[in-house]
Amino acid sequence: MKTFSDLIVCEHCDSVYRRQPLPPGAAARCGRCGAILRRAGLDLDRWLALTLAAAIAFVIANVCPVVRISMQGIPNEATLWKSAAALAQGPIACVAVPLALSIIVVPFLQIGLLAWVLAHARAGRRAPGFAPAMRLLVLLRPWSMVEVCLLGILVAVAKLSHLLQVAPGPGLWATAGLMALVTLIANRDVQRLWDLTEPGSNPSGTEA
Amino acid sequence: MNGTPRASQLRVVGCHACGLVCEDTLDGVERGGRVHCPRCGAALHRRRPGSITQAWALLVAALIFYVPANVLPVMYTSLFGRGGDSTIMSGVIGFWRGGSYAIALVIFIASVAVPCVKFLTLGLLLATSRRGSRRARRERAGLYRLIELVGYWSMLDVVVVAVVSALVKFQALSDIEPRIGILFFGLVVILTMLATMRFDPRLIWDGDGE
Known part of the structure; x- marks a missing residue:
């Protein structure tokens, strides 16, 4: 063909x-x-650097609490995992699956796959499993909802602030950073990597 | 109107997955047979197969689930002994009455306006594309890009319910739990997103006397 x-x-x-x-x-x-x-779009060096930054923000956003509350002296806090798990109780547990996918699993896969293909692309070659990784990246993009997650946390804070003492946790700032970084690294332009890694192309990553 | 050639006129087809422009060899392929992109291995199509029928089916399913998503409670709140269910609209009204107009508006847009706009827009696109209408095609293409862009924001309420119910867990004192409405709401979001993906925006431009 x-x-x-x-x-x-x-x-x-x-x-x-x-x-x-x-x-x-x-x-x-x-x-x-x-x-x-x-x-x-970005050249490969910046692209990879931002991907690594996104990986760090992702870890912080998932490990640290995003919101802390205190009710009559009793403290409590929520992480992203805990929020998804809170939906997983009772008869409607299945709704936790799309939520966990869209705010945790899909961003994780996007960052991981991009780091894998970009690290190899910088060395001027296509990573093992390049084609499936790229197809998966295209498939995942619409299901990545970090920005919705951030706005949801802010609305939840506003909802509870009338009733309780609410404070943002470090995970919230990391989620905000992650939102910006994922938007930069995993947008529609990932297809460019096909051209950037074309055998015989200029490996520095400047657009041909 | 526009001299730019289309893929069918040049006998080429663009790969959905990697964007590579390939020679169109789909003519001799029998139904059910496949031609794969030589670069990424994805199946090549001139148009997404079954696009309009599948998009309609998903859209109608979403519309059906939209009723229980709005009627049934999404959240149970019990604070200091006073408990009650709340639906999506009662949450919006609560914020509005409490004077938080901006937040009420954000939730209203994400949970009510965006799904309704998606139902209407996608219905319009499906109906006009099936008829091969030539009216306002550029505007309809813009509408499609709009619903692609805003569609997933409806997931907002699911996140809010999740975060709030993870936070407020003080046994007898106070408790917030998710309720069945949020499941239907999540389904509506997913089904409308799938319907938007199934619709092939290139159908808007077909029937151009090629």
């Missing part, structure tokens, strides 16, 4: 364009439907 690496197809309307070099920070939009065709 013939393939055309100099062409690009808009995934929203099937318009075909010839690839043009993009200046840093620029995005190409489809002239027919207005969707973004591709973006000149």
Whole structure:
């Protein structure tokens, strides 16, 4: 089968364009439907560095409590895990599964898979399992809900602040950082890694 | 209107998973047979198979679950001996009456407005695409990108109920527990997201006299 690496197809309307070099920070939009065709994203060094930062933020967000409360002197605190587990009680336990997936498991997989493929890409090669890892990254992206999680925690704090003493925990700041980092590293542009790791391409990661 | 060629005119097909543009060899393939992307191995399609039918089915299922999600309680709160169930709307009204207009608005948008906009928009896109309508296609493409972008924010209430019930656990004194409504609500969010993914936005542009 013939393939055309100099062409690009808009995934929203099937318009075909010839690839043009993009200046840093620029995005190409489809002239027919207005969707973004591709973006000149991060170079590999920054991409990997931000992925490692996201990994650290992820650990803090999951280990440290996100909210602390105190009721008549009795303290209590919630982590992300504890929140998902709180739904897992009683007859509706299954709703805990999508929640745990979207705020814990999917971000974890995104960071782990990206670190794996980026570390190899920096060395100028495709990681073992590159194709399944990349397909999984595309599949996971819509189910990553760190930003929804952050807003949910803030609404929960507001809900309880009338009744109890509520204080944000360190996990909340880490979740905020994680939200920003995941948005930067695991957006629609992950497909770029296919081109960046094309055999014979420039391994420094500058857009071809 | 626009001179840009489309994939079918150039006899190429773009891979859903990795974006590689491949020669369209799907003609000779029998039903059920598959052609795979030579780069990433994903199955190649000109359009997502069964797109409109499956999106309709998921959308109708979501619409059915939306009723119990709103009618049934999502949370049981017992504070200092006073207990009661609350639904999604009663939570919004509670914040509004308490003077927290901004939070009431955030919850209302995420839990009521976003699902309703998704039902209407996706219904409209499905109906017009099936008819091959040529009206306001660019605007409809924009609508699709909008519901793709805002769709998952409805998960907000599930997170709120989870965090609140994890925090308030003081046995006899005070307790907050999730209730069955939140399960239906979570299902609505997942089903509408799946429906949005099943819909193939390229259908909006088909029937262009190619």
